[in-house]
Amino acid sequence: MKSARAKSKIWIERRGRMVTLLCVAFMVFVAASILYFVTSKGLSTFVINKASIADFLFGKEWDPGKLDKEGKPVVGALPMIAGSFAVTLFSALICAPFAIGGAVFMTEISPKFGKRILQPVIELLVGIPSVVYGFTGLSLVVPFLRDHFSGSGFGIAAATIVLTVMILPTMMSLSVDAILAVPASLREASLALGATRWQTIYKVVLRTARPGILTAMIFGMARAFGEALAVQMVIGNSAVIPKSLMEPASTLTSILTMGMGNTVMGQVENNALWTLALILLLMSLIFIMIVRILGRRRTFE
Numbered sequence: 001m002k003s004a005r006a007k008s009k010i011w012i013e014r015r016g017r018m019v020t021l022l023c024v025a026f027m028v029f030v031a032a033s034i035l036y037f038v039t040s041k042g043l044s045t046f047v048i049n050k051a052s053i054a055d056f057l058f059g060k061e062w063d064p065g066k067l068d069k070e071g072k073p074v075v076g077a078l079p080m081i082a083g084s085f086a087v088t089l090f091s092a093l094i095c096a097p098f099a100i101g102g103a104v105f106m107t108e109i110s111p112k113f114g115k116r117i118l119q120p121v122i123e124l125l126v127g128i129p130s131v132v133y134g135f136t137g138l139s140l141v142v143p144f145l146r147d148h149f150s151g152s153g154f155g156i157a158a159a160t161i162v163l164t165v166m167i168l169p170t171m172m173s174l175s176v177d178a179i180l181a182v183p184a185s186l187r188e189a190s191l192a193l194g195a196t197r198w199q200t201i202y203k204v205v206l207r208t209a210r211p212g213i214l215t216a217m218i219f220g221m222a223r224a225f226g227e228a229l230a231v232q233m234v235i236g237n238s239a240v241i242p243k244s245l246m247e248p249a250s251t252l253t254s255i256l257t258m259g260m261g262n263t264v265m266g267q268v269e270n271n272a273l274w275t276l277a278l279i280l281l282l283m284s285l286i287f288i289m290i291v292r293i294l295g296r297r298r299t300f301e
Helices: 002-042 053-058 078-109 111-127 130-148 156-180 184-192 197-208 210-226 229-235 252-262 268-300
Strands: 062-067 073-075
Touching: 002 268, 053 078, 062 268, 073 268, 078 111, 078 156, 078 197, 078 210, 078 229, 078 252, 078 268, 111 156, 130 156, 130 229, 156 210, 156 229, 184 197, 197 210, 210 268, 229 252, 252 268
Parallel strands: none
Antiparallel strands: 062 073
8 A cells, every 4th residue: 555655645645746847847848839939930031031130230220111222121220229219217216216215114114004905016017908098098198298299299208107107016015025035133133223214225225125125126227118909008109219308209010010011921021020039028038138147146146
């Protein structure tokens, strides 16, 4: 009986390992397939259509159906790249103080009362679809900017405001987890040495949780960089480099969502859009690498 039970347990463990291995192998296969497909299609603009990488990255004119004097497609993606980085950086800079302040309030100043009120709000903001954010920005933010500032209301400023609200719950929830991970003994030691509560929060808690807070900022920036629908509805979708925050602009995701359904696979226009998708994929990988580096630094500290 014992030997039969032992063999049964060994078989169950082996079967569990096999199932786990198959699941992991399937995930790796899917990720590698997506990476290969996007890379192969994205490089078609340079391999098949003979476009210049320098012109693609630094060119200011986007018209894939048009050829220049050398017979190469006009695919200057600098306006979209600049627009994506602009809305990402501006929204992160605005959102970071609110996210850190809200996390400190929830965990250090009023843990019970603040968490009981703010936690449902954060969960509600996370669950709201992107189209709702975009429609709200289109109905409220764009008219407000149009009435109180110059321009049509569409542009970097409107997209920044919408993205700030969208990435706030992500940054705040991850910042809360980072602050809660700080050992209570550090707080007690700081207070025992005569430090005030604010000195303890600033000098001890935030500095100890800094790698986790930076990780939260990077995750928020990654979501802002890859957001498509909400940004498309409020940014204006003009493939030019704006001279001010109130002028219409475009991002990589907005041009992709507008053009992918109107092109034919294999044409220059379609290949150019896949190259934009490749840039988005590479930026996602860069964000993941930064998060991994910060995570290792946090472990070492």
